[in-house]
Amino acid sequence: MRRQSLEAAVDRVKAKVWTKQTAVSRVDAGRLSLLLHPSLKSSEGASPIATGLGVAPGAASGLVTFTAEDAARLRARGKHCILVVTETGPADIEGMKAATGILTARGGMTSHAGVIARITGKPCVAGVRTLTVDLAEMSCRIGDREFHAGDRLTIDGSDGCVYAGMLALAQPHIGGAMGTVLGWSDASxxxxxxxxxxxxxxxxxxxxxxxxxxxxxxxxxxxxxxxxxxxxxxxxxxxxxxxxxxxxxxxxxxxxxxxxxxxxxxxxxxxxxxxxxxxxxxxxxxxxxxxxxxxxxxxxxxxxxxLRLERLAExxxxxxxxxxxxxxxxxxxxxxxxxxxxxxxxxxxxxxxxxxxxxxxxxxxxxxxxxxxxxxxxxxxxxxxxxxxxxxxxxxxxxxxxxxxxxxxxxxxxxxxxxxxxxxxxxxxxxxxxxxxxxxxxxxxxxxxxxxxxxxxxxxxxxxxxxxxxxxxxxxxxxxxxxxxxxxxxxxxxxxxxxxxxxxxxxxxxxxxxxxxxxxxxxxxxxx
Amino acid sequence: MRRQSLEAAVDRVKAKVWTKQTAVSRVDAGRLSLLLHPSLKSSEGASPIATGLGVAPGAASGLVTFTAEDAARLRARGKHCILVVTETGPADIEGMKAATGILTARGGMTSHAGVIARITGKPCVAGVRTLTVDLAEMSCRIGDREFHAGDRLTIDGSDGCVYAGMLALAQPHIGGAMGTVLGWSDASxxxxxxxxxxxxxxxxxxxxxxxxxxxxxxxxxxxxxxxxxxxxxxxxxxxxxxxxxxxxxxxxxxxxxxxxxxxxxxxxxxxxxxxxxxxxxxxxxxxxxxxxxxxxxxxxxxxxxxLRLERLAExxxxxxxxxxxxxxxxxxxxxxxxxxxxxxxxxxxxxxxxxxxxxxxxxxxxxxxxxxxxxxxxxxxxxxxxxxxxxxxxxxxxxxxxxxxxxxxxxxxxxxxxxxxxxxxxxxxxxxxxxxxxxxxxxxxxxxxxxxxxxxxxxxxxxxxxxxxxxxxxxxxxxxxxxxxxxxxxxxxxxxxxxxxxxxxxxxxxxxxxxxxxxxxxxxxxxx
Structure with missing residues (x-):
């Protein structure tokens, strides 16, 4: 699904080839959702520093963070962050929920990171082989570049690309042909x-x-x-x-x-x-x-x-x-x-x-x-x-x-x-x-x-x-x-x-x- | 329900006052279960050193233990133990399952200890006010007596009594009138x-x-x-x-x-x-x-x-x-x-x-x-x-x-x-x-x-x-x-x-x- 096919559908209705209901029925709802995630502004033209598997769609940029605690702290201060880890497990769930995006060195589509990212709607790039995390130093290497906690990073979970810095993101919007088709759909x-x-x-x-x-x-x-x-x-x-x-x-x-x-x-x-x-x-x-x-x-x-914490534990x-x-x-x-x-x-x-x-x-x-x-x-x-x-x-x-x-x-x-x-x-x-x-x-x-x-x-x-x-x-x-x-x-x-x-x-x-x-x-x- | 009432039922059948089915129908199954827990041998005549609430029926004797780990270790060696704690919480579940009986200083019928004990079928005496546990010393006081880990103790969860030492227990058995009535019940x-x-x-x-x-x-x-x-x-x-x-x-x-x-x-x-x-x-x-x-x-x-433990945690x-x-x-x-x-x-x-x-x-x-x-x-x-x-x-x-x-x-x-x-x-x-x-x-x-x-x-x-x-x-x-x-x-x-x-x-x-x-x-x- 591209925006163009929506425009073509609207044109067919204008030309009285299709009814509005036909246009509505022909749009693939599953593919429509691909147009509805944040994406990199195309004008950016930046080069990725690494690529992995895009396992949960959408782009995200924020501060590099390595632990669930730091991610929660940043979120509480209204900051976006990218959780960077070797692989995720149950202990990382809270961090993943707090992060804006997730980047892992290991794992694929059905890895813990991939499954949880899709469930929570977070962009995720997994299996970046050139990524190594050093938790003791709170730093990571991606290819030949080194990042410390608080450095800026951008990921694109749609194509698996990783970029240094915070690239500008385009928020999805509804307008033009998409708005028209959705308007017709509301009537029926x-x-x-x-x-x-x-x-x-x-x-x-x-x-x-x-x-x-x-x-x-x-x-x-x-x-x-x-x-x-x-x-x-x-x-x-x-x-x-x-x-x-x-x-x-x-x-x-x-x-x-x-x-x-x-x-x-x-x-x-x-x-x-x-x-x-x-x-x-x-x-x-x-x-x-x-x-x-x-x-x-x-x-x-x-x-x-x-003592109180122990009593409340489950x-x-x-x-x-x-x-x-x-x-x-x-x-x-x-x-x-x-x-x-x-x-x-x-x-x-x-x-x-x-x-x-x-x-x-x-x-x-x-x-x-x-x-x-x-x-x-x-x-x-x-x-x-x-x-x-x-x-x-x-x-x-x-x-x-x-x-x-x-x-x-x-x-x-x-x-x-x-x-x-x-x-x-x-x-x-x-x-x-x-x-x-x-x-x-x-x-x-x-x-x-x-x-x-x-x-x-x-x-x-x-x-x-x-x-x-x-x-x-x-x-x-x-x-x-x-x-x-x-x-x-x-x-x-x-x-x-x-x-x-x-x-x-x-x-x-x-x-x-x-x-x-x-x-x-x-x-x-x-x-x- | 006492054994005597079972005997009376059998006598009525022998005297042809009741049919076997009437006898079977008259026995209270709920009360029958009270006859089916281990109990103190009546010949013992020991004096309790403390009393609390009997919150889960049956008698148990074993070695005093204060932690879930010790209880599990003793169980693995085939030893019976009594878990002695101030009160229980979720962290104690494994210890309670491993123990033969449970003794607590706080709590009543609907306390954590009471509920879990009844579910797991362990005798339990709760709310013994004269009990204080000193975990640092791995010892406890019950009234004016001191017990260390490994000392012997007996509890009776039916009446709430606590005894020093390992008293002899009578295992419940089926025989006499109970066996007769149960035999009749099998036929129907x-x-x-x-x-x-x-x-x-x-x-x-x-x-x-x-x-x-x-x-x-x-x-x-x-x-x-x-x-x-x-x-x-x-x-x-x-x-x-x-x-x-x-x-x-x-x-x-x-x-x-x-x-x-x-x-x-x-x-x-x-x-x-x-x-x-x-x-x-x-x-x-x-x-x-x-x-x-x-x-x-x-x-x-x-x-x-x-690392492996972290990965398997849930x-x-x-x-x-x-x-x-x-x-x-x-x-x-x-x-x-x-x-x-x-x-x-x-x-x-x-x-x-x-x-x-x-x-x-x-x-x-x-x-x-x-x-x-x-x-x-x-x-x-x-x-x-x-x-x-x-x-x-x-x-x-x-x-x-x-x-x-x-x-x-x-x-x-x-x-x-x-x-x-x-x-x-x-x-x-x-x-x-x-x-x-x-x-x-x-x-x-x-x-x-x-x-x-x-x-x-x-x-x-x-x-x-x-x-x-x-x-x-x-x-x-x-x-x-x-x-x-x-x-x-x-x-x-x-x-x-x-x-x-x-x-x-x-x-x-x-x-x-x-x-x-x-x-x-x-x-x-x-x-x-």
């Missing part, structure tokens, strides 16, 4: 397309790509800057009420501004806030140094902090004390989040003419009793806020459906909520019994031996996960005919999966901003 | 009762309780002694074929003897061997010291060993590189296990008149392609062995059904196997998205707030997990009418769950030896 699809974002910047990108709301704002992402992280840690580690109340006060203030800005950016469109999901220990310090720093900043004894965090379990066992976290959401909605409603459409959803539920417990508290806070007295703020409450049991009990759960949002990532992990982070060690062999038809984290597993989703929709709608249905996992940006979801009659899908055009087109092609 | 149940054991000693206990076969022999348990563990580690860590072949040769010899003895003990009854299940890193050294020792024993550089081992994934990615492990099973069957068949009934099953499958891959290799080895030429050895192949996707795809999978064995532990973990090991941090709050009707790891969750099991049985039998159905998780020893399974028409259940009588009685009470 039933399901809405939303996006998964937490920041105003990403929300604006998604709006420029045609997003019609936010389907997933991961509220915990609002704590990633250093001072917020410290306030969050103070709350998690507080031993007495006074200390905890002080920490919570600061956290509410931070977030109120964030939510208000997000609601204003999306004025008149729904914004879905997912309550806190990850286990608390994911926000606590790990390395020796960071533990010492945190203890000093919070005025805690290092020994006491270590063997299988993916199946641990997270999601709705946190809302139930730490009601002050639920309260803090709802305070901030409601204050943000009030602030936004006072400065804009469109209504503020707030959705709050609770993750990782497996029983209707969990949902009832949370809904009761949320409803009380919403009622207390007085926000619903005018129609300037609308509020709805829903639940993620991301565990097999939630699918089975969808009939009970649907009676307690306004909407379901299927989280295909966790639902795939639990249905298959596979940790996405750990899968790369056997997924490569599985693909070689043809055990899976396709990677279920990319295209929804129709015969397994898909049956659970279909069952949940049927049971949910039977129990609550006004139930709204959304999909918000990685699958929601994959053409094959989108066709499947369209067939189930979902009300909306929500994907990362760069996937929004793919979803708009595919849903138009899939209408019944 | 349809499903067979098997047991989950790996050693000849446990198999004999289970036989004395009326087990009719082994439903689950966890093959990895055969590697728990120090020299076997070293051979296993040599295989896991071997980098070249020659080294690996040598390690495997030694491992086959060890296991052949084990299997032969197990088959002979169970002569004429089915013995179900589950292929290797846990991720390989669970068998590798952890602490500094153990890593150094292992490197020295295997002639590896410590640095290289650490974030969510429960959802990681385990079960059938090992058989597919390390075919030499599958080959080694099958060699040993077949050689063991041959040896046993040469010394006994009854046929050797071998069943092999593959764990943690989610697709029929996985099962087909393993079955093809297993069938080839069985055919090569020539064992099936006479009818002295019978062989069948099956799969664990312990993932939601396996339940959904049961129709495909059933066509490849002779039997399904439901693993309710992992199926409950994945259906609910709960790690059993990590659950104690929120399960206590859930029970207090009434979120769950009952603990799904004790009594099967009929509305969720139960629906998946019923669906899998229906789809499996429709696709393969000769399919045999068994249940082998913790639920298979719980009366409420057994009634549910009986209603599904399972062919057998398999539980720990001490639960066999409970299963015999409950299944008789539940016949349709």
């Amino acid at each position: 699809r039933k399901a809405a397309v939303r996006t998964n974002v937490e920041t105003v910047e990403s929300a604006k990108t998604a709006l420029s790509f045609g997003a019609e709301g936010i389907g997933l704002a991961r509220s915990e992402h609002m704590f990633f800057s250093p001072e917020r992280m410290l306030a969050l840690r103070r709350m998690i580690l507080s031993e007495d009420e006074e200390d905890r109340s002080r920490a919570i006060g600061g956290l509410v203030d931070f977030q109120t501004g964030d939510y208000s800005a997000l609601f204003s950016t999306m004025a008149g469109m729904p914004v879905n806030v997912r309550l806190f999901d990850p286990p608390l220990h994911e926000f606590l310090p790990r390395g020796e140094e960071e533990i010492d720093d945190t203890a000093a900043s919070l005025g805690l004894a290092v020994r006491a902090l270590r 063997i299988n965090p993916m199946l641990g004390h997270r999601g709705v379990r946190l809302a139930i066992t730490y009601p002050e976290i639920l309260q803090m989040q709802m305070q901030a959401v409601l204050a943000g909605a009030r602030a936004a409603s006072e400065t804009q003419s469109e209504p503020v459409l707030v959705e709050v959803m609770v993750p990782f539920v497996s029983t209707a009793t969990e949902v009832a417990f949370v809904r009761e508290r949320v409803d009380a806070m919403v009622a207390n806020s007085g926000l619903l007295r005018s129609d300037r703020v609308q509020f709805s409450f829903g639940t993620m459906i991301e565990l097999p049991r939630a699918c089975l009990r969808a009939g009970d759960i649907a009676q307690m909520v306004d909407f379901f949002s299927f989280g295909t990532n966790d639902l795939t992990q639990t249905t298959f019994g596979i940790s996405r982070d750990d899968a790369p060690t056997f997924l490569a062999a599985y693909q070689r031996k043809g055990i899976y038809d396709s990677d279920p984290f990319v295209s929804v597993d129709e015969k397994g996960v898909g049956e659970l989703i279909a069952m949940a929709i049927e049971r949910g709608r039977a129990a609550n005919p006004r139930l709204k249905i959304g999909i918000c996992g990685e699958n929601a940006g994959d053409p094959a999966s989108l066709r499947f979801f369209a067939g189930l009659g979902v009300d909306y899908v929500s994907c990362s901003p760069y996937r929004v055009p793919v979803a708009r087109l595919t849903l138009a092609q899939s209408r019944g | 149940r349809k499903a067979a009762v098997r047991t989950n054991v790996e050693t000849v000693e446990s198999a004999k206990t289970a036989l004395s309780f009326g087990a009719e076969g082994i439903g689950l022999a966890r093959s990895e348990h055969m590697f728990f002694s120090p020299e076997r563990m070293l051979a296993l580690r040599r295989m896991i860590l071997s980098e070249d074929e020659e080294d690996r072949s040598r390690a495997i040769g030694g491992l086959v010899d060890f296991q052949t003897g084990d299997y032969s003895a197990l088959f002979s003990t169970m002569a004429g009854m089915p013995v179900n061997v589950r292929l290797f299940d846990p991720p390989l890193h669970e068998f590798l050294p952890r602490g500094e010291e153990e890593i150094d020792d292992t490197a020295a024993s295997l002639g590896l550089a410590v640095r290289a060993l650490r 974030i969510n081992p429960m959802l990681g590189h385990r079960g059938v994934r090992l058989a597919i990615t390390y075919p030499e492990i599958l080959q080694m296990q099958m060699q040993a099973v077949l050689a063991g069957a041959r040896a046993a068949s040469e010394t006994q008149s009854e046929p050797v009934l071998v069943e092999v099953m593959v764990p943690f499958v989610s697709t029929a392609t996985e099962v087909a891959f393993v079955r093809e290799r297993v069938d080839a080895m069985v055919a090569n062995s020539g064992l099936l030429r006479s009818d002295r050895v019978q062989f069948s192949f099956g799969t664990m059904i312990e993932l939601p996707r396996a339940c959904l795809r049961a129709g495909d999978i059933a066509q490849m196997v002779d039997f399904f064995s439901f693993g309710t532990n992992d199926l409950t973990q994945t259906t609910f998205g709960i790690s059993r090991d990590d659950a104690p941090t929120f399960l206590a709050a859930y029970q207090r707030k009434g979120i769950y009707d009952s603990d799904p790891f004790v009594s099967v969750d009929e509305k969720g997990v139960g629906e998946l099991i019923a669906m899998a049985i229906e789809r499996g039998r429709a696709a393969n009418p000769r399919l045999k159905i068994g249940i082998c998780g913790e639920n298979a020893g719980d009366p409420a769950s057994l009634r549910f399974f009986a209603g599904l028409g399972v062919d057998y259940v398999s539980c720990s030896p001490y639960r066999v009588p409970v299963a015999r009685l409950t299944l008789a009470q539940s016949r349709g």
Whole structure:
């Protein structure tokens, strides 16, 4: 797919050779996505200093970094960085998520780095044979050039090229023929397309790509800057009420501004806030140094902090004390989040003419009793806020459906909520019994031996996960005919999966901003 | 329930007041289980030195130990030990599994220690307020007495008493009225009762309780002694074929003897061997010291060993590189296990008149392609062995059904196997998205707030997990009418769950030896 073929399609419609629907149906949604990653500005004309395998598409530039800790630190300061490693393993996941791009000396398409990079949408160049990393010196050689931590580097995960320095990148945009074809496609699809974002910047990108709301704002992402992280840690580690109340006060203030800005950016469109999901220990310090720093900043004894860390540690965090379990066992976290959401909605409603459409959803539920417990508290806070007295703020409450049991009990759960949002990532992990982070060690062999038809984290597993989703929709709608249905996992940006979801009659899908055009087109092609 | 009430029931039948079936129906299966734990010999008359809460029933005596590492080391040497700690957390799970009994200073019925102890069937006394542990000195005080690592201690988890020294324990036995009532119950149940054991000693206990076969022999348990563990580690860590072949040769010899003895003990009854299940890193050294020792024993550089350990580490081992994934990615492990099973069957068949009934099953499958891959290799080895030429050895192949996707795809999978064995532990973990090991941090709050009707790891969750099991049985039998159905998780020893399974028409259940009588009685009470 080139931009030219889109232009040719538009010309055929103008010449009345094709109808608009024919043009929409002829565009290859899978190839469209290749036009939707950042790329090197063609004017640059720089020479690569090395080439490897482009295993995850898109270009990225940033500061050279060698460890997960440094990548997280840079990210927290708003800096882009390229994680440079010999090869990646489970210990590098957090660093990969924090990095803007990934560069490895070993591995190919199905290596750990390749799989995780594609899942997290990070550009990645793997298997650069001329790269050697010296962790002791915090430096690396690429061919005959030496780079130290903090030096600048650019990679292009589409063709495997590596460049010295920070080259200018072109952000993908929609316009011309692509905009025209996507406009036509909007007229012929039933399901809405939303996006998964937490920041105003990403929300604006998604709006420029045609997003019609936010389907997933991961509220915990609002704590990633250093001072917020410290306030969050103070709350998690507080031993007495006074200390905890002080920490919570600061956290509410931070977030109120964030939510208000997000609601204003999306004025008149729904914004879905997912309550806190990850286990608390994911926000606590790990390395020796960071533990010492945190203890000093919070005025805690290092020994006491270590003891607390040990108590919060988990063997299988993916199946641990997270999601709705946190809302139930730490009601002050639920309260803090709802305070901030409601204050943000009030602030936004006072400065804009469109209504503020707030959705709050609770993750990782497996029983209707969990949902009832949370809904009761949320409803009380919403009622207390007085926000619903005018129609300037609308509020709805829903639940993620991301565990097999939630699918089975969808009939009970649907009676307690306004909407379901299927989280295909966790639902795939639990249905298959596979940790996405750990899968790369056997997924490569599985693909070689043809055990899976396709990677279920990319295209929804129709015969397994898909049956659970279909069952949940049927049971949910039977129990609550006004139930709204959304999909918000990685699958929601994959053409094959989108066709499947369209067939189930979902009300909306929500994907990362760069996937929004793919979803708009595919849903138009899939209408019944 | 006292033995006396059993005797009264038998007397009523003798007096023709009750029929045998009435007697069977009147016995409370839940209370029967209280008679089936080791207990203090009443003749002892010792005075407790402290009392706490009896949070997991049964008496245990052994050497005082304070760390998971020491408990594992003692267990490997065949010693019983009592793990003594202030309170337990996720880091103590391995120690708790290795210990014979657990004693804690803090916590109650729903503490981490209590929940894990009951799940693993270990006697546990918790919340002993006069206990203080000094880890630096490897000693503890209980009241005014001091104990060091290696001192002897006895606990009674039924009444919470703690005694100095190793008191004599009475093993539960079946005889007299209990034996009579259980004999009657055997006549009126349809499903067979098997047991989950790996050693000849446990198999004999289970036989004395009326087990009719082994439903689950966890093959990895055969590697728990120090020299076997070293051979296993040599295989896991071997980098070249020659080294690996040598390690495997030694491992086959060890296991052949084990299997032969197990088959002979169970002569004429089915013995179900589950292929290797846990991720390989669970068998590798952890602490500094153990890593150094292992490197020295295997002639590896410590640095290289650490690198290898890092590469094998997993974030969510429960959802990681385990079960059938090992058989597919390390075919030499599958080959080694099958060699040993077949050689063991041959040896046993040469010394006994009854046929050797071998069943092999593959764990943690989610697709029929996985099962087909393993079955093809297993069938080839069985055919090569020539064992099936006479009818002295019978062989069948099956799969664990312990993932939601396996339940959904049961129709495909059933066509490849002779039997399904439901693993309710992992199926409950994945259906609910709960790690059993990590659950104690929120399960206590859930029970207090009434979120769950009952603990799904004790009594099967009929509305969720139960629906998946019923669906899998229906789809499996429709696709393969000769399919045999068994249940082998913790639920298979719980009366409420057994009634549910009986209603599904399972062919057998398999539980720990001490639960066999409970299963015999409950299944008789539940016949349709």
